[in-house]
Amino acid sequence: MSVDGGRTWPDAAEWTGKIYSEGWRTAEGGTRRVVEPATGEPLAEVGLAAPSDVERAAARAARVASEWAAATASDRVDVLIRAERALRERSGSVREWIVRETGGVPAKGDYEIAAGLAQLRHAIGIASQPPGEVLVPQVPGGTSLAWRVPVGVVGVITPWNAPLLFAMRALAPALALGNTVLLKPDPLTPVSGGVLVAQLFAEAGLPGGVLHVLPGDAATGRAVAADRHVAMISFTGSTGAGREVARIAGEGLKRVSLELGGKNSIVVLEDADVEAAAAAGAISSFGYQGQACVAAGRHVVHADVVEEYTEALVRLAKALPVGDPRDEGVALGPVISERQAARIARIVDASVDAGARVLTGGTRAGLFYPPTVLDRVDRSMPAFHEEIFGPVAPVVPFRSEDEAVEIANDTAYGLTAAVHSRSVPRASTLAQRLRTGMIHINDVSAKDAANAPFGGMGISGNTSRIGGTASLEAFTQWRWMTAPGPS
Structure with missing residues (x-):
């Protein structure tokens, strides 16, 4: 692939046959060869996350969730700023991966990069939004506050057609608002939708355990949707697969954001x-x-x-x-x-x-x-x-x-x-x-x-939205606190 800074990026020796979970590690689900649609030539070999990999990653993401949520907004913003800079600097390599892995022309790669950068920049702004409001107390002199807190561990399941963009569209605001993330890219595009994302955030200094990248098939997606540590699922894909994800997540009463098909x-x-x-x-x-x-x-x-x-x-x-x-x-x-x-x-x-x-x-x-x-x-x-x-x-x-x-x-x-x-x-x-x-x-x-809420009606989604200020509702939940007035 392309050479950045005098060497091929990302360095295949680091990630070939592996998943990203506090660094690159051997996957228990084996490996999968990534093939270029235009030529049939092999491009890479990635690790496939087994349900046991998902369970381990989700438990770790849950353990560090409180630390990441407690980080200051400026600390989280600094990571996003560095990730945005890394994506700009690596754009040549990213474009080539998108072209070769998805079959899109270079302009399609440029579009995904520009849109991914926009998602990161918008998430930087979201992180600095006022977290809540002061309510009228029910007793004289009392205090009544409501503010947004992170959902917790967010499972992000993305498709193959715009893998970088769809990863950033959910990942950037979720991280900005203090959540930890399990990202499951599609097995057809696990590099541009997963490996590159892991590398960019690693270069940005994202703390270990906050992001886990777990390529895999439907069994991996089901494991993410079902895991008891995962509080929310953000799914982009077909309506049929979205129904199954919603059914599984519904068993755990998880929040589900579905962006599905269209006619x-x-x-x-x-x-x-x-x-x-x-x-x-x-x-x-x-x-x-x-x-x-x-x-x-x-x-x-x-x-x-x-x-x-x-x-x-x-x-x-x-x-x-x-x-x-x-x-x-x-x-x-x-x-x-x-x-x-x-x-x-x-x-x-x-x-x-x-x-x-x-x-x-x-x-x-x-x-x-x-x-x-x-x-x-x-x-x-x-x-x-x-x-x-x-x-x-x-x-x-x-x-x-x-x-x-x-x-x-x-x-x-x-x-x-x-x-x-x-x-x-x-x-x-x-x-x-x-x-x-x-x-x-x-x-x-x-x-x-x-900066726009993205989503559909009918079987195009579950009327939830991400994008713009809708991401505040998607990736946070309200907490209400009261205190009595002077006795």
Whole structure:
């Protein structure tokens, strides 16, 4: 990998075949080879945390939790500042790992780094927020105080599609607010989602036992969710896996924050700037091969402009080269795995068999799936209902605003949406009728900001949020204290 400071970073001799729990140690769950999706070449070998590793790490995190919670806000901020500096200084190596491990193009790596830096900077501000409030006492001269205290040990379970960003989005505020963390990155991206994070915080001087990085499969995730020392689970991933995590965590009455899937619509009204809307639609459906919960899964376009919009979308799709993301000019790399490639092909092929038409793309070469535009899509088809998680843009026409709202809301998901119109008030009025946790006017559906509450409705999440001031509620709990007045 890349060389920083005259040597390869991070030094594979330190972490190969190991997990991070007060330094790098041998995992009881064995090891796993990490493979580059674009080439099939092995990239690394990481340790897999067994349930016994999770139990040991959680117990240690619980033992040091009171010390980290008692640290001053400035001490915690100093660690975050150093971690932010380390990420900036190591950005070249981090970018290369993201590109090679996730299959994203370099711009995707740059986005994750910039977003991760933003999450760290925002967490620095959160650490200095007022911790509580003075309440009106119930007795004359008495004292009544309420303030936020850390939850305790937080289990953070992250997916493969934006591993660095999703780790930082939960990890940074959790640490800033005085919690200790067990981080379980996805086994497909355990380096950019785990090893790099451990190394960055180790360089930042985070005290031992505060952060444990435990790569593993579903059994590892279940162990994190079930462990008696873990007080909260922050999970990002599929709705099916989120249901299981919630069920397990619910047995222990743990706090659970679920950020799950989406079937997101871009609604294009007849008065929209069609070229601008199509450009936003292309980015939303094809960016990082469509492998994002906030990707556009439906293009709901007024019948008066659907032909013009579709032509523009097809033109943009055809202009996006597919190949090894390290090659200059490539816009789309491979999807993450054979399983994911087969899923995309199944949904497209079944929809075509049901009457949809492929206007461009639609045929894969191994893990490489081209930008694909489908029209003649109706509500009976998998492309309409299922979260594709691939670079596929199903186009669905409508005649009235009521019909557009009905089409966009015809899903159990409710994550994000976008509405395009030359009249912002008109678009905003329609947007208020969409059942989504996030909505964007004349923009892409795929947006994220460190200072904004991120999350969805329906089966896109459990209505909890992280990001912005929502992280205060997510990673702390209230404590109330009273004292009598003078006797």
